[in-house]
Amino acid sequence: MNVQVFTPNFLKHFGISGFYQQEKKGGQKMVYFPICNGEYVVLKHLHSGLGDRETREMEIYEKFKAINGIPKIIKIEQYGNETFIIEEYIEGNTLIDIANQYAGNGDSVKKLIWTIMDIMHPIWEAKYVHRDIKPENIIIRLDGTPVVIDFGIARDLEANSITGAGWQPKSWRFASPEQYQGDKDKISYRTDFFSLGILAYYLFHQYLPFGNNEQEISNKFKSKNESFITHKDFPLTNFCIEALKFSPAERPRKIKDLINLL
Amino acid sequence: MDSHFKNGIGDGFIFCAYSFEPDFYTKEKINKIDSLQVLEKSFIDLQYFGKKESGNIGKGKLSLYPFHPAADQGTASQTTCYMESSIINGVKFQTDLGLTDIIIPNYYENDDLGQFMGLVATINKWLKKNRIGSKRYYMTIPITYHTIIDAKKIDDLLYTLTDIDIEFDGYYIVCEPKLEIRQKINIDFKYLRNLSRVLEVLKKQKFITIYSYANWDTMIFLATCDIDYITIATYENLRSFNIKRFLSSEDGGPSKGWYYSEKLLNFIKAPFIELIRQQDGLELIKNEKNIFSDIILEANYPWSNQKADVHKNYILSIDRILKEIGSIDNLIDRKNFVIRLIDRAIDSYNQLEVKSVYFQDESRNYHLGVWKSYLLAK
Numbered sequence: 001m002n003v004q005v006f007t008p009n010f011l012k013h014f015g016i017s018g019f020y021q022q023e024k025k026g027g028q029k030m031v032y033f034p035i036c037n038g039e040y041v042v043l044k045h046l047h048s049g050l051g052d053r054e055t056r057e058m059e060i061y062e063k064f065k066a067i068n069g070i071p072k073i074i075k076i077e078q079y080g081n082e083t084f085i086i087e088e089y090i091e092g093n094t095l096i097d098i099a100n101q102y103a104g105n106g107d108s109v110k111k112l113i114w115t116i117m118d119i120m121h122p123i124w125e126a127k128y129v130h131r132d133i134k135p136e137n138i139i140i141r142l143d144g145t146p147v148v149i150d151f152g153i154a155r156d157l158e159a160n161s162i163t164g165a166g167w168q169p170k171s172w173r174f175a176s177p178e179q180y181q182g183d184k185d186k187i188s189y190r191t192d193f194f195s196l197g198i199l200a201y202y203l204f205h206q207y208l209p210f211g212n213n214e215q216e217i218s219n220k221f222k223s224k225n226e227s228f229i230t231h232k233d234f235p236l237t238n239f240c241i242e243a244l245k246f247s248p249a250e251r252p253r254k255i256k257d258l259i260n261l262l
Numbered sequence: 263m264d265s266h267f268k269n270g271i272g273d274g275f276i277f278c279a280y281s282f283e284p285d286f287y288t289k290e291k292i293n294k295i296d297s298l299q300v301l302e303k304s305f306i307d308l309q310y311f312g313k314k315e316s317g318n319i320g321k322g323k324l325s326l327y328p329f330h331p332a333a334d335q336g337t338a339s340q341t342t343c344y345m346e347s348s349i350i351n352g353v354k355f356q357t358d359l360g361l362t363d364i365i366i367p368n369y370y371e372n373d374d375l376g377q378f379m380g381l382v383a384t385i386n387k388w389l390k391k392n393r394i395g396s397k398r399y400y401m402t403i404p405i406t407y408h409t410i411i412d413a414k415k416i417d418d419l420l421y422t423l424t425d426i427d428i429e430f431d432g433y434y435i436v437c438e439p440k441l442e443i444r445q446k447i448n449i450d451f452k453y454l455r456n457l458s459r460v461l462e463v464l465k466k467q468k469f470i471t472i473y474s475y476a477n478w479d480t481m482i483f484l485a486t487c488d489i490d491y492i493t494i495a496t497y498e499n500l501r502s503f504n505i506k507r508f509l510s511s512e513d514g515g516p517s518k519g520w521y522y523s524e525k526l527l528n529f530i531k532a533p534f535i536e537l538i539r540q541q542d543g544l545e546l547i548k549n550e551k552n553i554f555s556d557i558i559l560e561a562n563y564p565w566s567n568q569k570a571d572v573h574k575n576y577i578l579s580i581d582r583i584l585k586e587i588g589s590i591d592n593l594i595d596r597k598n599f600v601i602r603l604i605d606r607a608i609d610s611y612n613q614l615e616v617k618s619v620y621f622q623d624e625s626r627n628y629h630l631g632v633w634k635s636y637l638l639a640k
């Protein structure tokens with residue numbers, strides 16, 4: 001389905017008067033950018049309905065809707081046999097597209113990481129872990145504040161896991177050693193700490209601390225050699241040293257302990 | 263009591279349930295000293311370690327504690343529910359006594375670390391709801407030898423012990439060293455590295471760390487980690503913590519005793535003292551400013567393991583050196599200080615050989631090279 005095949009009844013049902021951006025295809029969904037009742041929104045069409053992951057993602061958005069830094073769900077609706085989610089439209093740029101603006105800019109990197117941690121703090125405290133913090137999953141609003149998106153593989157540590165043992169979803173550039181090892185029992189808020197450490201390092205240096213490809217990073221993790229080189233002007237060296245400990249047990253235990261390193 | 267109150271050794275006491283009955287703590291006086299004065303600086307280790315493996319640890323005074331698993335003659339003590347309840351009762355026993363520092367007793371797990379960690383998590387949840395604000399709680403972590411030499415198991419253990427939800431103020435670490443024949447301390451690198459890691463990670467995560475049943479090799483761990491409390495004891499009594507001690511009889515047999523030399527960083531079998539004296543080598547082993555050492559190094563001293571001076575020589579010496587090491591705030595300086603102590607001990611051994619004193623068995627230098635290498639490699 002694409003915008004061209006929406007029926008008049010469909011458009012009327014959702015109050016769509018037009019589209020402000022070309023649709024995108026992502027995984028098991030199509031994402032449209034309609035103007036509904038005069039508002040810019042995001043309309044997600046789930047090909048297979050609400051699966052475990054989408055349900056969990058929606059639960060997280062609902063549970064933490066008071067946080068001004070994650071997507072807001074306007075409504076979830078069945079239309080015919082299809083499932084649609086309408087989210088607020090976040091006007092801004094995906095961090096991956098503007099990452100170069102942070103190159104060598106320690107203050108901006110620090111402020112961004114601090115704000116992301118502030119967004120994630122109540123989520124971590126409630127025993128959820130994002131598991132996929134990376135520039136593609138952060139939108140920078142026009143006022144410079146971040147929004148953390150795509151909680152699709154987030155995990156509720158007190159609920160049954162939706163992934164099996166032995167493999168963990170990961171984006172190889174920002175994943176932790178426990179994700180590389182597929183060590184499900186060690187996925188926690190400290191997994192996100194590691195990704196944030198990589199993110200801070202990457203934004204300032206514009207390259208990764210432990211290697212340029214998945215194999216190099218994997219080898220580095222296996223070597224247990226935690227060393228990495230930082231630029232002399234990088235203000236978050238101590239933050240990265242602690243966040244990037246290969247063993248989660250050695251990363252800061254309390255969220256405020258990591259924040260204090262900023 | 264004398265060692266502490268008269269000679270200023272140590273900061274307080276740890277009473278082991280194996281040796282002291284429950285009524286001991288409620289007497290008006292303990293060794294002629296007001297009980298409250300003693301208890302305010304005391305910890306009690308209820309020593310649940312052995313029960314899960316064996317149904318017959320009715321040894322020592324353990325079974326006199328009505329809630330102690332040793333008092334349970336049936337098999338109930340092997341159920342999780344029973345274990346949780348006996349741990350909670352062990353905590354209550356200590357709070358009722360008015361102790362400020364509570365060691366939460368715990369069972370050791372030989373095979374299933376997951377089950378052990380589950381029990382720790384359950385007790386943690388209980389404590390969250392039941393803690394008394396003015397008290398400090400230390401969870402007992404008994405680590406078997408085959409666990410401590412396994413880096414993966416240690417990492418799994420540390421992951422659980424350092425979770426954000428942990429309510430314990432600290433941990434009471436009990437580790438089995440498993441000794442080689444004719445050695446009194448373990449010099450396995452894996453043992454040194456992993457036990458050191460346990461202490462360092464817990465300390466880094468701001469837990470109060472208590473290293474229990476320590477021998478003099480604790481100075482190697484203290485060299486790289488600011489351990490908060492170290493429990494030491496008379497050497498012959500607790501020279502080697504072994505969980506089997508709580509399962510079967512392990513009598514030592516008569517001994518003339520051992521001389522702890524801070525210059526050799528080792529114990530010397532008493533009969534060697536005469537040889538060293540003959541070879542004019544006493545200055546190379548003699549503990550300085552230690553009245554007990556002066557007494558037991560006198561000619562014709564009637565050596566016996568039963569004599570208090572023999573043990574006091576050790577605890578005064580080890581107390582002093584641990585405090586001296588611990589007083590160095592900078593950990594690099596601290597490590598270098600301990601390396602210098604090791605170098606001095608190696609030199610003393612060499613000088614004794616020049617005087618034709620060659621030690622055997624536990625008295626020989628089998629440990630200093632390993633210690634030095636370990637610390638240099640850290």
